[in-house]
Amino acid sequence: MSFAKKSPWVLYFGGAGCNGCGAEVMAAFNGDYGLEKDGFKLTNNPKHADILLLTGGVNNQNRDVIKQLYEQMVEPKAVLAVGDCACDGGLFKDGDNIVGGMEKVVTVDHRIPGCAPDPESLVAGLKEVLEVFDEKATDGGEGEE
């Protein structure tokens, strides 16, 4: 059995958005939703992270940053896009500087739509992406890049 599911460490990166999703992410991790009981932990270090949680969209300034963060994470790893902006560019889709959703730079494993999604759907989404992460871990840590 894999222990991946028991201890997912999450790296949060806020892309080009209004930061509303970021506030919801912080709310979901504040302790009231019991994420810590399931082993979830926020980390600031991509090299320690298992799940990359992205909010906001991709613009020309952050695309390399996101790519680099993703590349610095060791296998197995999974990516979760939170909010409409991260899914497809959302509200700011037509902006000159917006490239699009997060799938423009990384392979997104699970999406949580909403503007902004509430903490409950975030918690549910985190558990979904955990399944993907666990699957990758059981398959011998092979990413599907």
Add this chain to the structure above:
Amino acid sequence: MITKILMIVAYLLIAPVAGCIFEGLGRMLSAVLEGRAGATLLQPYYDVRKLLEKDSMSPSPHQDLYLLIHMIFTLAAGGVFFAGGDLMLVVVLQITATAFAVTAAYSSGSPYSVLGARRKMLMMMACQPMIIATAVGFYIYKDTFGVRELAGSGGMALLPMAGLFLGFIYIMTIKLEAAPFDLGASGSGIHELVSGTETEYTGRTLGVMKMMGWYERVTMFGILFLFLSNGRVTGYIVGILVCAAVYFLQVIGGGVLSRVKPDFALRSAWVITIALGIVNLFVLQFVIEGV
């Protein structure tokens, strides 16, 4: 000889279990103090198991080698201690182990890691005098560096070595990088160094390093235990209770105190080493032993 080998095997098997359980209890306690639901008791175990399942990537070809040497010396220090060997040798092995951990962090060249390494070195300079003073204190009091004799005979060293005992607790907190002295790795809460010396440890490597932390902690608490142990069951029980109490006090202290600056840690460690450690050594030599 057989008992020595058995003790070493027992150390290698039991130390990570004890270290893990105590870390789990510590995390639960700090969660209660902070009013969080907190993680479960076995979370540190799950964390390490997951890390061991992950890949690892090393930023420099030397880092893994240095970490391997660190590992060998850490285990050797604990092995010598629990086999009842020479306390001074344990201290020297520990210093060497830390030196290699610092070298490993330097070798990566990554800025956070290097900054963490610099701090870890400062912390090493802060701690070692007191640890050596403690070993010397035991020698003056019981005429031996042998851990087996120190643990199994003579009176309780707590009263005649009270200063060293208190100083050792302070220094031990620094040595184990427990909050508010978590400067090198700057782990929980503040993250101003991302994760300091641990920044470049990934997956398996990080998992092994976490386990080394448990081994080291058990050895340090073993030395603390020597202050209480007098070869009788009561001494052993008191020793274990005091070790547990000190551990939980460290957890509570870590939760309520704000993180200190490296400068303060170094200075306070030296002041305490002189005020409690060296003075205690003189009292021990000239008053209690009456030489």
